Amino acid sequence: MIRLKKPNVVVLGAGYGGLMTVTRLQKMIGVNEASITLVNKHDYHYESTWLHEAAAGTLHHERVRYAIADVIDQSKVKFIQDTVEKINLEEKQVLLQNHEPLTYDYLVVALGFESETFGIKGLKEYAFSIANVNAARQIREHIEYQFATYSTEEEKRDERLTIVVGGAGFTGIEFLGELVNRVPELCREYDVDPNKVRIICVEAAPTVLPGFDPELVEYAVNVLEKKGVEFKIGTAIKECTPEGIIVSKDDQVEEIKAGTVVWAAGVRGSRVIDESGFEAMRGRVKVDPFLRAPGHEDVFVVGDCALIINEETNRPYPPTAQIAMQQGEVCAKNLAVLIRGQGELQPFKPDLKGTVCSLGHDDAIGVVFGKKIWGAKASVMKKVIDNRALYLIGGPTLVAKKGKFKLL
Amino acid sequence: MIRLKKPNVVVLGAGYGGLMTVTRLQKMIGVNEASITLVNKHDYHYESTWLHEAAAGTLHHERVRYAIADVIDQSKVKFIQDTVEKINLEEKQVLLQNHEPLTYDYLVVALGFESETFGIKGLKEYAFSIANVNAARQIREHIEYQFATYSTEEEKRDERLTIVVGGAGFTGIEFLGELVNRVPELCREYDVDPNKVRIICVEAAPTVLPGFDPELVEYAVNVLEKKGVEFKIGTAIKECTPEGIIVSKDDQVEEIKAGTVVWAAGVRGSRVIDESGFEAMRGRVKVDPFLRAPGHEDVFVVGDCALIINEETNRPYPPTAQIAMQQGEVCAKNLAVLIRGQGELQPFKPDLKGTVCSLGHDDAIGVVFGKKIWGAKASVMKKVIDNRALYLIGGPTLVAKKGKFKLL
The missing domain is CATH 3.50.50.100 (FAD/NAD(P)-binding domain)
Structure with a gap:
């Protein structure tokens, strides 16, 4: 033909x-x-x-x-x-x-x-979302700048060191997992007392990681709480302002002042x-x-x-x-x-094949081929999944270049 | 007794x-x-x-x-x-x-x-000064944040990438020497077109590095201009605003919009x-x-x-x-x-014993024991001086720990 x-x-x-x-x-x-x-x-x-x-x-x-x-x-x-x-x-x-x-x-x-803000006032203007590479590194730099500024200012504004994560879904939890490991490093880098830092996760749904196995969810919440995350569940973000967020739970309205608000609760x-x-x-x-x-x-x-x-x-x-x-x-x-x-x-x-949600580089929870896993084992599985995505698109060369593994 | x-x-x-x-x-x-x-x-x-x-x-x-x-x-x-x-x-x-x-x-x-702003309006509020470790790392983070934000924003504000250095004295020139080496790294890090970046040095005196040997001053200006610094000499900063600075030269007033203003022209x-x-x-x-x-x-x-x-x-x-x-x-x-x-x-x-003014890590100008030096030789001398300060206070242990040298 x-x-x-x-x-x-x-x-x-x-x-x-x-x-x-x-x-x-x-x-x-x-x-x-x-x-x-x-x-x-x-x-x-x-x-x-x-x-x-x-x-x-x-x-x-x-x-x-x-x-x-x-x-x-x-x-x-x-x-x-x-x-x-x-x-x-x-x-x-x-x-x-x-x-x-x-x-x-x-x-x-x-x-x-793209990020979906469901029309919540101020989110688009004052909250960050982990939407792409540019946005991600802006968040990193914004948080570092807050820590650097805190060390410089004469009248310390502790709320600078408060990071609010909107959403306890997959992205929110994975981000929290990284944050709890990053904050101690930032405190050393900028001579900041770790007790001044607050990481708050606000979720409108009645549970963390809706749809996930409850036992695994409990594991994740325990890990993150132990590392300093405060969860506010069943709590809706009503508005985001230059100073932080306004939330409501059971008709109680509260303002949370925060130097950084990351919206991780909606995609479209x-x-x-x-x-x-x-x-x-x-x-x-x-x-x-x-x-x-x-x-x-x-x-x-x-x-x-x-x-x-x-x-x-x-x-x-x-x-x-x-x-x-x-x-x-x-x-x-x-x-x-x-x-x-x-x-x-x-x-x-x-x-x-399954889903694994990381909790920092060394911990995770997941269900793979119908089996529940957590801890180091789940963390290894997460990296296998990450490397597999590289392999499927770019073959072994790309895995060698960008893969997540340690050479012994 | x-x-x-x-x-x-x-x-x-x-x-x-x-x-x-x-x-x-x-x-x-x-x-x-x-x-x-x-x-x-x-x-x-x-x-x-x-x-x-x-x-x-x-x-x-x-x-x-x-x-x-x-x-x-x-x-x-x-x-x-x-x-x-x-x-x-x-x-x-x-x-x-x-x-x-x-x-x-x-x-x-x-x-x-301490930094001396000579009562210039807005300098204290809107300009940074290289006064101590906290201030220095805040400047670093501020500049990085400007680059990160530029990559993210939909309507690019080129003035974000403008860095004004107030003062062409010792500190101003040494800072410029580092900046011109740092900017290409920042452009790679944040995918920014180097042509969008401006580095402007404003000096009220009629010359760069007042009091320095004119031949050495010319060398320094050439090096820095070749790497992209714009000098505005005989130009006074009248005011610093959240958007940049207002300068005047021969009664001509001009606004320079800039994401970062570093005041390096006065100490007390x-x-x-x-x-x-x-x-x-x-x-x-x-x-x-x-x-x-x-x-x-x-x-x-x-x-x-x-x-x-x-x-x-x-x-x-x-x-x-x-x-x-x-x-x-x-x-x-x-x-x-x-x-x-x-x-x-x-x-x-x-x-x-002499004075050496660095122009980045690999270049400098100076007068040492009455002799003019520049280029690589002056740069080595600068590091010798830096290491000597460590030696005098902390001996060889401190030089080994914090000294500026490469182990071959």
């Missing part, structure tokens, strides 16, 4: 889902079968599941990212560094901030998550989804079994912008790296089928 | 002058001859001539300080960590912030320098001097030939709080570490004479 024109495959986003799609697709098809274009805001991929470490300052952000050029085959994939403004579904075009519009035959939307899909006219909820498209947007058979959506209902629980699968990468694999296969016009589309079926 | 009571020697300040006095005196006299008390705000000494490196972030502040306990003989010297509030000359007492007043028979005032002696009723100018006491305050034969003043006129130039000697340490030596000898009631007081005569 002779094609008059190679089809244009455009992939938006180089997170777990987008990069998995591209790295798998570049192996499956030949140079002459399709033109692949990858668009990403930065020239690097970052491990968004490691960002809490960069934000706490326990892992340098250079360790959390790698150059996209290191994992794509540049003979097959053209990379454009730019920000996506909108998708024009009618014209099959992607509008970019600084480049001419891109025309696609097949589109993969993998634009990841990309605003590009909303602005492009997809049928969506909070930037997430409920995709068909083959990961396509309803009514747009040439548009795939993978990762945190894709919404899939878990039929066992009748609730959406959580937006995880694990699922995003599995979707990328299926998406690449389905693209190859469409490009070649042969074979059958494969439906997506998540294969959930 | 049997004394009924050992005299109390109280030394205020553990900078170059105070610590030199104590470490020399503890070698000269026996445990039974006098009680020596050293008072200092912190439990560490810092190399104030190295602070510009900590402020720029080119040398960690841990390298710039050492524990006072490491250099004093605790069988002879009692150390009190506290802030001096006032000296009561009539009662021969020193009032401290958190301890009972100290009574002295002999007092050494070595309270060092300690405010404790003013508040204790000494005859003094800007916190500096014009001492007698034996380093005593006029009218108070039991009170010595050494270091930056002592004012001595250079008879050759009819101007005061500048407040340097070299002079402070030489004064400490003479002061210790004179104290020993007074304690023992034998021997003769020795007049102080500065022995100026």
Whole structure:
């Protein structure tokens, strides 16, 4: 068969889902079968599941990212560094901030998550969120600056040393796990009395880590409390101000003064989804079994912008790296089928291996292959999972370069 | 001779002058001859001539300080960590912030320098000064936070990346020398385009490094300009605001927006001097030939709080570490004479070996033993001088611990 024109495959986003799609697709098809274009805001991929470490300052952000050029085959994939403004579904075009519009035959939307503040007043202005590499290192620097300033000021404002974490979900707890290890280092670095530092976690739900096994949750809470975290559960953040937050519990309103507020309680899909006219909820498209947007058979959506209902629980699968990468694999296969016009589309079926929530570099809790684990064992498992994400996208070379392990 | 009571020697300040006095005196006299008390705000000494490196972030502040306990003989010297509030000359007492007043028979005032803003509006509130370890690391963190924030904000405010250094004297130039080396590192660390960064030096005098050899000054200006510093000479800072500074030159007023303003143009002696009723100018006491305050034969003043006129130039000697340490030596000898009631007081005569001004870690200019030097040679000489200060106070052990050298 002779094609008059190679089809244009455009992939938006180089997170777990987008990069998995591209790295798998570049192996499956030949140079002459399709033109692949990858668009990403930065020239690097970052491990968004490691960002809490960069934000706490326990892992340098250079360790959390790698150059996209290191994992794509540049003979097959053209990379454009730019920000996506909108998708024009009618014209099959992607509008970019600084480049001419891109025309696609097949589109993969993998634009990841954004922070969701649920309209809580002041959160957007005064709270940080662990949204990306830039945001993570700003949090690290902000906290360090608070400690440095505390040492300098004549009238000590103890609330400078209070760090509020909004949300006791996965991200909140993992961030707390790093913070409790980081704070003693900061106290030594800036000659600050550790007793002056407060770490407060505020969660509106009646429990920490909703949905997690209660025994493991208790383990996590004990570990973090022992290291100084104060939990305020069943407590809602009403407002964030330049001075801290205002919370309410059982109609009791309280102000908590804090030099740093990190919002880790809500994520949503990309605003590009909303602005492009997809049928969506909070930037997430409920995709068909083959990961396509309803009514747009040439548009795939993978990762945190894709919404899939878990039929066992009748609730959406959580937006995880694990699922995003599995979707990328299926998406690449389905693209190859469409490009070649042969074979059958494969439906997506998540294969959930488990979940591990870290509590600092040396502790964790989790359920893996249906088994509960905690402590050092869970911590090792967490690092295995982190390294696996590197391996799946960049092979052993990338694991050697960015992996989490010690050489003995 | 049997004394009924050992005299109390109280030394205020553990900078170059105070610590030199104590470490020399503890070698000269026996445990039974006098009680020596050293008072200092912190439990560490810092190399104030190295602070510009900590402020720029080119040398960690841990390298710039050492524990006072490491250099004093605790069988002879009692150390009190506290802030001096006032000296009561009539009662021969020193009032401290958190301890009972100290009574002295002999007092050494070595309270060092403070920043002098000459009443320029807003400087105290909005500019940083490289005054001590706490201030230096706050400057470092402030600059890093500006870079981190620039990477995060959607509408980039380029002026965040502008650093204004007020003053092209010794401290200003040495700080600039470190900054020009640090900025490229910061740009890499925070993915910032180096062309967006501005480093501006504003000096009211008609020349950089007033009093320095003009040929050496030209060398320094060329080096710094080549690395990106913009000099505004003959330009006075009129006001400092939260947004930057307002300067004037030849009656032309200009606003320079800047995320960071570091004031490095004025020092004065300690405010404790003013508040204790000494005859003094800007916190500096014009001492007698034996380093005593006029009218108070039991009170010595050494270091930056002592004012001595250079008879050759009819101007005061500048407040340097070299002079402070030489004064400490003479002061210790004179104290020993007074304690023992034998021997003769020795007049102080500065022995100026030279001055080297660094331009980063690998370049410098200076005059040493009357000879002009620059480049690598001057830079090596600067490190020799830095190590000598450690040696004089703490001997070879301290040089090995904190010295500036590379082991090959």
